[in-house]
Structures are given as structure tokens and as C-alpha cells.
Amino acid sequence: MENSVYSHVKKIILPFIVISFLLCSCSFNMNRMITVRLAEEHLWEYIEGKQMWYSLVYYDGESIKTITLGMQTRELSVSVRSGKTCVFAAYPLDSLEPVGGVYTPSEEREVSLSFAEGRIADLLLDVVRYAPALIDSFYYEGFRKHLIDDFDEDKLYQAFLDGTLSPSSVAKSKHFDVTVDNIPDGRYIGERDCDPVFDYKQGESIKVSLIPGIHRFYNAQKKLVHVIALYSDGKTSYYNYILSGW
Secondary structure (H helix, E strand, C coil): HHHEEEEEEHHHHHHHHHHHHHHHHHHHHHEEEEEEEEEECHHHHHHHHHCCCCCEEEECCCCEEEEECCCCCCCCEEEECCCEEEEEEEECCCCCCCCCEEECCCCEEEEEEEEHHHHHHHHHHHHHHHHHHHCCCHHHHCCCCHCCEEEEEHHHHHHHCCCCCCCCHHHHEEEEEEEEEECCCCCEEEECCCCCCEEECCCCEEEEEEEEEEEEECCCCCCCEEEEEECCCCCEEEEEEEEECC
């Protein structure tokens, strides 16, 4: 009788153990390791001949994570959720214009981050913070064909949120003439390719053409950064700071 009960229980429990093991194995395989590479250096790194540290912020298909990369670290392996679109943005000194990239589900095991894709990666991370499901199945490889350097961030972000995303959502941003004055003398170098380089002398007034957003200009001689915040209505605010800790 005991053997009969034992045999009956074993027939019930063993399949349960096998099924549980298979389910656990599948859950372990939901993640995959990929290599994230910072493929370019910031313009100011090139000017100074000195590397910066970066804050890597990324959406791994499940949540947003942050890793600090030392001055000598330009690639690392991270775990991402299989079958999900993942977004990466690495910010020099934690706050400068990022290098970016998007990893879409494929056989590839590497994503290279560039400044050309920094703005869109930064925007996509904002979309993730609002509604991750909007990015999980986003076919970025097809979408990126329609991107332009000076796209209108507000229009594109709104298209994501209201579900109207299409090629026509990528519109050219309006440019504004911004006056620069009352800053220390010297040469100022923008961190974006589309931003100007200009020489300033006390008492002068210079006009530069910019799109809405945060624009930083570096005076290497004085280690000073002049920041222009340009809003979508054309209004601006300014401030300066010394680039320390680098």
C-alpha cells in the first residue's frame, strides 16, 4: 500500500518538478548580454587632449539604469531583455550632450553610441519615463532613416505620446537668432556639430543661429562654459560656469 501511494505521488510530483525547471530555464533566457561601445569622443575632449568620464543611462527593456564610466572605459557588457527595444545615452561629465544609440532585437550583440544619435536617444529615454510600452516594440532601424540633425523635439515627443508617430512627425526645427554679449573674452566652441564657433571681445554683440534646446560653448583658455537655454517660443536664459573636476 505504501509503495502504491509513493508511486502515485511520484507520478504527480516529478512532472511538476520538470515543468518548474523548464519554466525557470526559460526565464533565465529572457535576458541577453550585449556590448555597448562609445564610438566617438566629445569635441571638448579632442580640444583638451583629455578624456572625460561618462554617465551611461539606458533602458534595458525593463527599467532605466545608470552606470558611471571612468575616463578609460569606452565599452562594457550589459544585460538587456530579449525581444525588447533598448535605448542608451552616455552623458560626458554627467550632463553634457550625450552619445546615443538604440538596440533593436536582432542577432547583433553590439550597439555603438554616437553624437549623431544622442538627441534622439535622450528623447526616447524621456518617452520611456512616461510610457515604456511605447518603446518596447519600437522599430528604430526603420524610423532612423527619416531622422534629420535638427529635428523638432517637441513635435516628435508629442507624436510618441498621442500615438500619431509617422515619418511626417520628423520636422525641421525652427531656428532663432540669439544675441551673445557680456561674456569673458575668448574663443567659444559649441559641443554640437551644428553649433557655431565664435571669438568674442568685450563690448561686442554677436548673433548666432540656434534651435530650441540647451547649447553650451566652451572657452578653453578660461575653462568656462557659456550656456544658452533657448525655448520653443524663442525666449532665452543664460548662465556661465567653470568646468571643474575634469
